[in-house]
Amino acid sequence: MSTKSSMPVKFGRVFSAVAFLLCGACATAAVEVRVADFGVSPDARADATPGVRAALSAALDAKGGATLVFEPGEYHFYPENARALVRYVSNHDNSRAPRRFVFDVSGATDLVVDGRGARFVMHGDVTPFLIERSERVSVKNLTIDWNVPLLYEGEVLAADASGFTVRVRADEPFEVDRGAFVISADGVRWPMDTFCEFAGDGSGQAAGSADAYGFRYHAEKTGAADGRTVRFSVTDNYALPRVPREGNIIFLRCNLRAAPAFFMERSIKVSLDGVAIHHAPGMGVIAQRCEDVTLRGMRVIPNDSLGRQVSTNFDATHFVGCRGRVLIEDGEFRNMLDDAMNVHGVYLQVLRRLDDYRLVVRMPHFQAQGFIAVEAGDRLRLARFGTLLPEGEAVVTKVARRGPDEMTITFDAPIAAEVNPLDALENISWTADVVFRRNTVSGNRARSILVSTSGRVIIEDNHFNATGSAIRISGDARSWFESGPVADVLIQGNTFTNPLRCGYGRAAIDLDPEVDVPSGGTPGYYHRNIRIIKNKFRLCDRAVLLARSVDGLEFSENTIELANDFAPLNRQKTEFELVRCRNVQLERNTFSGWPAKDGIVVSGDADSLSTMRFTPGQGIKTREHGAKGQR
Amino acid sequence: MSTKSSMPVKFGRVFSAVAFLLCGACATAAVEVRVADFGVSPDARADATPGVRAALSAALDAKGGATLVFEPGEYHFYPENARALVRYVSNHDNSRAPRRFVFDVSGATDLVVDGRGARFVMHGDVTPFLIERSERVSVKNLTIDWNVPLLYEGEVLAADASGFTVRVRADEPFEVDRGAFVISADGVRWPMDTFCEFAGDGSGQAAGSADAYGFRYHAEKTGAADGRTVRFSVTDNYALPRVPREGNIIFLRCNLRAAPAFFMERSIKVSLDGVAIHHAPGMGVIAQRCEDVTLRGMRVIPNDSLGRQVSTNFDATHFVGCRGRVLIEDGEFRNMLDDAMNVHGVYLQVLRRLDDYRLVVRMPHFQAQGFIAVEAGDRLRLARFGTLLPEGEAVVTKVARRGPDEMTITFDAPIAAEVNPLDALENISWTADVVFRRNTVSGNRARSILVSTSGRVIIEDNHFNATGSAIRISGDARSWFESGPVADVLIQGNTFTNPLRCGYGRAAIDLDPEVDVPSGGTPGYYHRNIRIIKNKFRLCDRAVLLARSVDGLEFSENTIELANDFAPLNRQKTEFELVRCRNVQLERNTFSGWPAKDGIVVSGDADSLSTMRFTPGQGIKTREHGAKGQR
Incomplete structure (x- = not known):
């Protein structure tokens, strides 16, 4: 009412x-x-x-x-x-x-x-x-x-390795100021510093265009009558790694x-x-x-x-x-210029141990600074630097901030003596379940989605028309500091269309935490319990799956077609790449489009292969490698 | 021509x-x-x-x-x-x-x-x-x-512990937006979050007003006809530590x-x-x-x-x-809202040792991020966390940035094995000589000047009408990360008028590096060779000098008058306070205005006092304390 x-x-x-x-x-x-x-x-x-x-x-x-x-x-x-x-x-x-x-x-x-x-x-x-x-x-x-929009579009009129000429949309005011292209609209004045090539037909990032161009350029108006035609020339003896195609769109982006x-x-x-x-x-x-x-x-x-x-x-x-x-x-x-979804926590980095109950920690990534990552009452889990394997938990009783990126945390229980600088803390009181269902993701730069949460994750019935990896499940305490491990992920009933046609990733599905894998024989896996079931893949690159440090990984009842719609990137040499995984299942999948002589190759270390189960008759061959990829 | x-x-x-x-x-x-x-x-x-x-x-x-x-x-x-x-x-x-x-x-x-x-x-x-x-x-x-100016002035019309009412200058446009006072001028829209009280007569920060008020407030227009009168009320059960005086000026400042x-x-x-x-x-x-x-x-x-x-x-x-x-x-x-001069370097913080030639380091203070603190060719000196005593030097051959605050540094020589996380690196290729001469500094909040550079420093013939310490020579790798030690400082012929009438500091001259002093008997001093000669002091607080970890400190031929123009802050109990200094001289100074019974007290630890020389007959008494002030 x-x-x-x-x-x-x-x-x-x-x-x-x-x-x-x-x-x-x-x-x-x-x-x-x-x-x-x-x-x-x-x-x-x-x-x-x-x-x-x-x-x-x-x-x-x-x-x-x-x-x-x-x-x-x-x-x-x-x-x-x-x-x-x-x-x-x-x-x-x-x-x-x-x-x-x-x-x-x-x-x-x-x-x-x-x-x-x-x-x-x-x-x-x-x-x-x-x-x-x-x-x-x-x-x-x-x-x-x-x-x-504070992100401009220029149609490519001409291009070679030394630069390109674009016509900027008439509704996008700009200036060229001493060689810099400056968007100038509604009180905003941002110099553009990053470029990205999209197809002219609206289908998103141009196939094969890899990531944005981030070169040092010199911009100059060409003198064309419309005043909207600008030549961007490379400087510093740089050459464009790819020449943009005429008729495509260059996005003029301020990386802010x-x-x-x-x-x-x-x-x-x-x-x-x-x-x-x-x-x-x-x-x-x-x-x-x-x-x-x-x-x-x-x-x-x-x-x-x-x-x-x-x-x-x-x-x-x-x-x-x-x-x-x-x-x-x-x-x-x-057609975003980045991922469709990312769900993660934040690893705090230990700087030092003050006494039995207190640690000085920091928020290592500058774009996370100021975020309230922890408050009294939260339960934190200590993860060892390198492997990021768990080492115990405690509840926070007090947080004393020391600026936007540093704080002293007091715990309710004595801290194990072996806490070292650079060890990581994950906040396990704040981890979400995720349902991502019946969505369409297409054309955007980077991945379709990223998930790293220990809650229950269901990704089903989506269409991922991806330019990079469609799904990435990572976790790291080295660069982005995005926690944490997953414990229950179901990827089911999705359609994957031509992932990896531009870049960003090694396989259609990347399970690639940036962790050191423990040396042979030592137990411990970062992720666990990931099921990839009953999905359809149409691929231009034969890399289906990369998995690193996963215990319990099922890839079953999927239909995979190698269709060659675009040139493959060949970043991963084999269809399945396993690094220190355990209990992998590959069963009842259907592969088509592969040259008969090639077969489907699962490459892995001894630990991964010795515990793997797979249905014979899928054309699958295994190939053992050493401690490849071990950091 | x-x-x-x-x-x-x-x-x-x-x-x-x-x-x-x-x-x-x-x-x-x-x-x-x-x-x-x-x-x-x-x-x-x-x-x-x-x-x-x-x-x-x-x-x-x-x-x-x-x-x-x-x-x-x-x-x-x-x-x-x-x-x-x-x-x-x-x-x-x-x-x-x-x-x-x-x-x-x-x-x-x-x-x-x-x-x-x-x-x-x-x-x-x-x-x-x-x-x-x-x-x-x-x-x-x-x-x-x-x-x-993007810093407003309000005349105090009324005040008590629960808040104050000010009239804002007519040429300063503002709004009160849901309890926030927002300056709104020339496209800028900043909510004010910090307050500071200045005397109504133009003489600068109000004596006794200590530092800015940083409380959570609720602002409301009083309804006065001019539309420029605003009441700021405290919230969160806070009480003003000092009630501003009617007729004084409150500065409405955004701490940006x-x-x-x-x-x-x-x-x-x-x-x-x-x-x-x-x-x-x-x-x-x-x-x-x-x-x-x-x-x-x-x-x-x-x-x-x-x-x-x-x-x-x-x-x-x-x-x-x-x-x-x-x-x-x-x-x-x-009448600035901060110091008149500060000359310093930046301590980099060691995060970890990658190998014999490489360290991962960070710029710890967020406001220093992005500053180019080191480049190939620079010579860095390693300082031990805590004492900040030097541990060796090496020349940088390469700097690989890892974002605005982190980098990997490669050296031309193997790094001593004992580099630890949190040790500090000072860039000794970039240290300046300083001459600060015949200047007048008055009324500003905080200190008059700060210097920490190992170059030759001459501070002479200035008038420091200071509200806090007039001169601070510090250095720390804990909060601001301002390097580094001084090696040759001459402070001569200056006039000091009523330092410490507001706050910010412990003595007229603070030589207070934030370092751990080595335990008794271990050699090592942070600063050295500081001469304070032929200056005139007119004091309201009897604290003349604080010195910590200084080797070679002369305080001679100065004239010091205790005039009681303002109430003393009494943050330091004695005229001279020495913590782990060596070779201190106190000679041929003239003191006046002290009650006869009190005398001039030099308080120090045994190390400082045992190597001190002073002219008898200045009324100086020494008092030994323990490892006071030792971190």
Whole structure:
């Protein structure tokens, strides 16, 4: 039941109070707050921020919950009136400079934001949604786009190893400033420093184009009459490793992880339903230390109606140190410049042991700094540097911060004497179950999805039209410091189309924790219990699976076709590569398209092969190698 | 000899070429480039940036050097047309977001920027000067100010322990946004998070006010007719440790180290002559990895004509990893919110030893990240964690970066086996001599100056009207990681007025490296050879000197008056406090104002006292303490 005002009321707080009184008797019914009653009309270019923030404020004041309602149409949001708050967003670039948030949802309970099909257009460096310290928040039926996406597209007119000439879209204002290409839109002025080639037909990253070009360039306008044609020349005696194809699209990207579309922190039961994100200067959705996040029918896709080819500048969705369940269903994730999903924790690095109960630790990756990785009450597991094998657990009683990246942690029990600098701590109180189901991922740079969580993981009935590895399950305490091991993963009923046609990975599915494997005979495996069942693969590269330090790995009842749609990368020489695994099963799979003489090769060390089971008659041959890949 | 154009030429590059031809014969004469010839007129509010940048570009193109000349008057600079470049500025807040530079001096040789008394007015978040990879650059005769300083002033109308009410200056636009006080000027929107109390009479930080208030507040407009009166109430059951005095000034500060006025990197022989800086959102001058920097007649002072009370938001001048000589003469440094000068290196922290030749190290302090602390060819000295005593040296052959804060360093010689995690590396190829002479420092928060460099240091004939310690010579590898030990310091002929009337320090002169002192009998001292001679002190707190781990410390022929102008802080119980020093001399000093019964007390451990010499008859008494202060 909702309450509607029969006549428009200009001052929203008055309206809100009235609605509240009317609704005093109906405890379970939410107040409905309409932005229209706060002077906000669709299809005006004026800044909707003040009115929407006033309406949101009224909705937040309503005890018992409220629904904030939009009329269909287009709403514009500018930074000037957005809320300035210092927030550290994990896996983004941070400083103590405030970010600007349009929807500032803090401390909310039972809030619904219903766009009713509205389209929100952002101008410049703003973050549309902050959802923090809130419970039961739902955002639905709306589209987020940017007036000028902060990631430009140039059509390749000419190219050779010394550079390329592109025509920049007419709706993307830029300058060439002393050899630098500078996007200059809506108060943002960013020099481009990274390039990536996408196919001209909208299918995503150009096959064979490998990763972004990150060379030092000199840009110059060519003098063409449209003023939009720019030649990028290599400098420093560099040569392009690949010459972009005429008619393809070069993305002109500033490698700055700026504003995401949604930033969620310390919130419980947040859902996005029917939300589309056409662009974000950072990621689409980043959630940290949240519990139960659901994304249903989410579309992170380019704005096709404007002929755009790319969506978010970085990952579509990213979850750090979350718990409960991350559920992503019936979504479409297309042409981002990074992964569709990544769920992981953060390894803390031990700097030193102060006494029996205290450790000084740091957050090693700079983009994780400021993230609240641990609080009193959390249970941490110590993992040995190198192997990352577990060495015991304890509960935190106190955290004393020493700046954004360093802290002293006090435990409830004496620390085993053998804690060494560089050992890692995983927060096992904050690990999520994951369901990623009936989604389509296509065309994006990098992987389709990454998962490293010890919760239950179900990846099923998706279509992964991947340019790199489709699924990566890693974990490391050397570079990104993304924890942790998986314990229960089911990958079932998915379709994999031409993974590895661009780069990023060694096999269609990479299970490649960056760990030292214990020397022969020593027990201990990083990941365990991964089942890859009843999937269909259409491959251009014959590398199906890489597995390192996995105990319990089933690859069964899959159908694999080698179709040669694209040239293979040949980064992995054999179909299956096993490094220090145990209890691998390869059964009842169907392979087609392989030259008869080749067969399906499983290459592995003695430990992996001696405990492997496989159905004879699949054409599988095994080949034993030494301690290959051992760090 | 200079070349002048007899008629204005609109397109500067043409003019520059002409000037160049005219001047072809006179190898030692510099071309003169007038901004007026590039359409830039004084006293217009229009953005001078494009014209000035074009003129600067012409000056930079002139082989053999050039002088960029302004007419007297006021010039305005806005961010829109400033050059966007990603630069990591040490001791400031950084991210990969570009900064915006107005004067973009890169790769220059023999450039003079002569303001001829011009006043440069900045709007918003811009950095007026970048000077990088340049040699022989001089900037002179100009004033830098901000249209709206990004640090506000509120006059205290009422105050008690639960909060205070201030009236904000009429020229400082702000908003109160859900309890946060937000400065909102020239495209900047920063929430204030730090407070500091200054005296109402312009004399600087209010005596007894200790450090900034950093409490969680709730701001609300009082409803006063001017709309500029705001009540700040404490929250979280906090009580103000000091109630601000009515009529004093509360500075409303965002603790963000944003744009400095001058950023210099990798440049040689840079001088600023007759430059005034009224404000900067960050520091006044920050130089890193520069050689020979001279500041003559510099004034970092508030804009008195506008009735302003504070100058820069952080240090007036700061030098990191410089060499050659830092010379600061005849300057005035008044009412900054941080130190007048700090000269130091950066300790790198060892993370691990890879092999006989390689170490993985990090830049531990987040505000130093991105700073180029070491390059191939530099000589590093290993210092043991804790004591920071030297353990050997080696030359770097290679630096492989692993992100902004971590790198692998390869040395030319095998590393001693006993390198441990957390040991520190000092770059002894980049240590500067320092001359700080005939300057006046007054009223600023924190210390007057800090020095930690093993070059020759001369601090003479200055007036330190200090609110905390006047001179601090420290060094640590625990918090700020500022290296390193001093080896030759002369502090002579200075006048010290009422240091320690606010806080920040324990004695008028603090020689307080944050090091563990070796246990009794083990040799090793951090600093050495510090002479404090022929100075005059007028004190409100009787703590004259703190010295820790100094070998060779002379305090002679000084005149010290205890005048009781302000209440003492009594942080140090005795006049002289010595911790593990050797060869201390206290001779021919004159003390006055002390109660006859008290005498002058030198408190120290046995090692310090047993090697001390002092002239009898100064009223000095010694008092031995144990291993006090030993970490």
